[in-house]
Amino acid sequence: MTTVSARPAPQAARSYLKAPGAAASTEPLVAIRGVSMSFGPVKALIDINLDIENHEFLTLLGPSGCGKTTLLRLLGGFEHPTAGEIRLNGQDVAPLPPQQRPINTVFQNYALFPHMTVAGNVGFGLEMSGWRKPDIAGRVEQMLAMVRLADYGNRRPDQLSGGQQQRVALARALAPSPQLLLLDEPLSALDQKLRKEMQIELKRLQKESGISFVLVTHDQEEALTMSDRIAVMSAGRILQLGAPAEIYDRPVNRFVAGFIGEANILPAAALGRSGGSVAVRPERVSVVEPGAARHRGTVASIQYLGSDTLLEVDTPAGMQRARVRGSAGYEVGGTVGLDWPGDAEVELQD
Amino acid sequence: MTRLRSLLLMAPSLLTIGIFMAVPMLVALAYSFMTSSPYGGVQMPFSVGAYIQILYDEDFDGTLAFTTDYLMIIGRSVVLAGLTTAACLAVAFPTAWFIVCRAPRQRQLLLFLVSLPFWINTLIRTYCWVLLLRDEGLVNHLLEGAGVTDEPVTLLYNDGAILLGLIYTFLPFMVLPIYSTLERVDHRLIEAAYDLYANRRLVFRRILWPLARPGVAAGALLVFAPALGSFLAPDLLGGGRKLLIGSLIQLEFTSGRNWPFGSAIAVLVSTGVLIAMLIQARRGRPPSELHA
Ligand SMILES: Nc1ncnc2c1ncn2[C@@H]1O[C@H](COP(=O)(O)OP(=O)(O)OP(=O)(O)O)[C@@H](O)[C@H]1O
Numbered sequence: 001m002t003t004v005s006a007r008p009a010p011q012a013a014r015s016y017l018k019a020p021g022a023a024a025s026t027e028p029l030v031a032i033r034g035v036s037m038s039f040g041p042v043k044a045l046i047d048i049n050l051d052i053e054n055h056e057f058l059t060l061l062g063p064s065g066c067g068k069t070t071l072l073r074l075l076g077g078f079e080h081p082t083a084g085e086i087r088l089n090g091q092d093v094a095p096l097p098p099q100q101r102p103i104n105t106v107f108q109n110y111a112l113f114p115h116m117t118v119a120g121n122v123g124f125g126l127e128m129s130g131w132r133k134p135d136i137a138g139r140v141e142q143m144l145a146m147v148r149l150a151d152y153g154n155r156r157p158d159q160l161s162g163g164q165q166q167r168v169a170l171a172r173a174l175a176p177s178p179q180l181l182l183l184d185e186p187l188s189a190l191d192q193k194l195r196k197e198m199q200i201e202l203k204r205l206q207k208e209s210g211i212s213f214v215l216v217t218h219d220q221e222e223a224l225t226m227s228d229r230i231a232v233m234s235a236g237r238i239l240q241l242g243a244p245a246e247i248y249d250r251p252v253n254r255f256v257a258g259f260i261g262e263a264n265i266l267p268a269a270a271l272g273r274s275g276g277s278v279a280v281r282p283e284r285v286s287v288v289e290p291g292a293a294r295h296r297g298t299v300a301s302i303q304y305l306g307s308d309t310l311l312e313v314d315t316p317a318g319m320q321r322a323r324v325r326g327s328a329g330y331e332v333g334g335t336v337g338l339d340w341p342g343d344a345e346v347e348l349q350d
Numbered sequence: 351m352t353r354l355r356s357l358l359l360m361a362p363s364l365l366t367i368g369i370f371m372a373v374p375m376l377v378a379l380a381y382s383f384m385t386s387s388p389y390g391g392v393q394m395p396f397s398v399g400a401y402i403q404i405l406y407d408e409d410f411d412g413t414l415a416f417t418t419d420y421l422m423i424i425g426r427s428v429v430l431a432g433l434t435t436a437a438c439l440a441v442a443f444p445t446a447w448f449i450v451c452r453a454p455r456q457r458q459l460l461l462f463l464v465s466l467p468f469w470i471n472t473l474i475r476t477y478c479w480v481l482l483l484r485d486e487g488l489v490n491h492l493l494e495g496a497g498v499t500d501e502p503v504t505l506l507y508n509d510g511a512i513l514l515g516l517i518y519t520f521l522p523f524m525v526l527p528i529y530s531t532l533e534r535v536d537h538r539l540i541e542a543a544y545d546l547y548a549n550r551r552l553v554f555r556r557i558l559w560p561l562a563r564p565g566v567a568a569g570a571l572l573v574f575a576p577a578l579g580s581f582l583a584p585d586l587l588g589g590g591r592k593l594l595i596g597s598l599i600q601l602e603f604t605s606g607r608n609w610p611f612g613s614a615i616a617v618l619v620s621t622g623v624l625i626a627m628l629i630q631a632r633r634g635r636p637p638s639e640l641h642a
């Protein structure tokens with residue numbers, strides 16, 4: 001198995017690694033402090049504070065237009081923040097252009113150079129940062145083997161399938177051993193099956209290389225399966241930052257609860273609790289005999305999902321969903337009882 | 351059946367090309383192998399005399415002496431057309447890139463401005479340069495007004511004036527094809543190159559230039575070919591003092607009354623341009639790796 005060896009960073013970026021005062025052990029790889037970004041009247045990002053740790057897989061998750069791409073472009077150096085600081089190893093890089101940052105990007109449409117071969121593409125970053133020709137050839141071979149395209153060096157990008165182009169883009173971005181890899185919806189153009197494959201592939205590459213990945217997606221499943229940490233964004237802000245399980249089990253507000261997985265939102269008063277509202281995941285809800293149950297309602301709809309069945313139940317506290325195993329004989333209009341354990345209830349901030 | 355249909359469908363364009371391109375060139379080719387009649391026009395018998403005349407002077411007693419007169423004219427024209435092409439390229443590439451980088455609505459306006467000269471007759475536009483550059487012209491007025499000179503500077507009737515006129519006339523033919531290729535270059539390719547540690551110079555050399563090459567090639571041909579045969583600028587701005595191919599051909603068909611010779615030179619130039627086009631079409635086909 002080939003691995004991405006820890007090579008010296010490209011020359012263009014090397015000076016920042018050795019800079020005095022850099023890389024105090026407590027300093028994260030990237031520290032984003034109070035960053036705001038406006039395009040004229042549009043506030044794309046508002047006071048973002050975020051740390052990116054070494055070796056981590058961080059995902060920016062949020063609906064369209066929430067500022068994910070903008071944050072990624074600030075990290076890559078394609079845009080510069082209107083306010084705030086972006087520190088890389090303790091040094092403010094916010095004003096630096098892309099070519100002076102040891103950070104590489106996998107673009108959404110791959111942006112492979114159409115007039116160069118696959119090998120030419122993968123070697124481009126190495127060539128630009130002053131590698132010698134024989135070293136480049138060796139490294140390119142290694143990178144192509146890593147993305148399982150060993151025999152494709154002489155092809156042109158337009159002779160590759162979407163998934164293969166994706167791998168070339170990955171190999172090209174990883175070849176110069178950046179300290180941070182940025183990926184903007186890299187899998188959105190692939191079909192479902194290929195997407196699943198590439199998710200595993202991406203995760204493997206990240207583990208093997210030890211490089212920090214920041215992935216942008218609006219696919220919550222993708223975020224949950226791949227990430228070490230997820231930053232959930234909405235309208236230019238980060239609403240919650242944490243491990244996938246933490247975000248799923250303890251969403252801080254309605255938006256996060258509804259955006260990641262499904263959630264029943266109930267007024268706290270209906271459960272005899274204080275505060276605003278409470279979220280309960282449909283799969284934590286069990287359908288029981290109406291007599292003894294805490295909540296009762298009539299079945300409004302039944303959706304058969306294969307291994308599971310999703311019931312919508314009309315209760316006094318509003319419409320609740322329950323996801324149960326199998327397809328046991330419920331019928332629309334029937335009365336059922338709903339119950340869930342106390343720890344399934346998550347108090348929300350709003 | 352379908353072949354007949356496709357032939358019929360292609361007929362209008364084939365006819366157009368045939369009538370407006372092939373026929374005149376074939377006529378020129380035929381004339382070039384005939385003998386001149388003393389009152390203009392051509393007559394039999396067939397002869398290759400016109401082509402021999404390009405390289406050899408025929409004395410009264412019929413002996414041939416090698417002459418470089420016409421080769422010099424052709425050489426001068428090629429150099430001038432080459433300089434025109436190079437200068438147009440140097441101006442047009444940044445111009446085209448500038449336009450591509452504007453917002454779409456501004457682009458429309460700028461493209462309109464670039465093509466504005468097409469709306470005015472070339473003769474008139476070239477003559478305007480005479481008015482600007484002559485001794486009592488605007489440029490000399492300004493120079494004198496600014497105190498740069500006391501005497502009018504001779505700006506007209508030299509190679510520089512011809513070059514200026516040619517560049518001015520053919521510049522849009524370079525800007526437009528380069529613009530159309532640059533416009534199609536995905537902006538993310540440039541960002542990707544910067545992302546992979548290329549600087550501005552390398553982004554130009556390794557990404558922009560190779561991707562714009564088909565446009566550059568088209569523009570070069572569109573400028574070089576007509577510049578080579580042009581006679582307006584050489585005549586008006588150069589004063590017709592030193593002959594160029596265009597003025598030579600024109601001369602042979604008018605006062606020179608040597609149609610075969612004029613045709614022979616025209617055929618020679620056209621063949622050269624045609625060969626250049628063929629080479630270009632060959633090289634232009636697959637976008638090729640440009641470095642080892
Ligand atoms: N160059 C720009 N000029 C003006 N407004 C912009 C520009 N880029 C982004 N915006 C605005 O900033 C906001 C955030 O955009 P951004 O592209 O970061 O969203 P996103 O989260 O990546 O969305 P998507 O999931 O659709 O890609 C949007 O309102 C967008 O219209």
Ligand SMILES: [Mg+2]
Pocket residue numbers: 068069070
């Ligand atoms: Mg985006």
